[in-house]
Amino acid sequence: MPPAARDLPSARLTAIAATLARCRLFAASAPDDLAQLATACHPTRLEKDAFLFREGDTATGFFVVQAGAISIQRIGPGGKEMIIHIFRPPESFAEATLASDGGYPADARAIEPSTVLLVPRQAFVDIIRKRPEMALRMLGSMSLHLRALVARLDDLQLKDVETRLDRKSVV
Secondary structure, eight states: OOOOGGGSOHHHHHHHHHHHHHSGGGTTOOHHHHHHHHHHOEEEEEOTTOEEEOTTOOOOEEEEEEESOEEEEEEOTTSOEEEEEEEOTTOEEOGGGGGOSSOOSSEEEESSSEEEEEEEHHHHHHHHHHOTHHHHHHHHHHHHHHHHHHHHHHHHHHSOHHHHHHHHHHO
């Protein structure tokens, strides 16, 4: 595990706090809360195609993309890869693991050189105890992820091939 951010130079901590402040989950947070959380974060650099975690790995927290892009994916029974979502700065992902003791429900892989911030479970829970409104923002963030998944399922299941192809060419 990389060193905690508290062991990093202050310019690096400032960059971590700035990334957190741009993340929807932390947008309305007090600067002191962001600074406290920044000291607990673990920045991780990933090369293209490197895995951040695999399905079933023990969840230690959730992540905020600082740079690059992270693909959340599952491998089907026939070995077919299904991309669930691609996260870019300053999006957060894997927040649902805070509410359960299970492992990560999918694989996370860098699709380009990337840097992510691990927000440790306990550090985030400590912030929630001080600022309960943070829990509501986390629910809002998870709700957005769910809406994106439902829209993707609609595309895959409810639209004909021609409509799906037209939609992909627009994106």
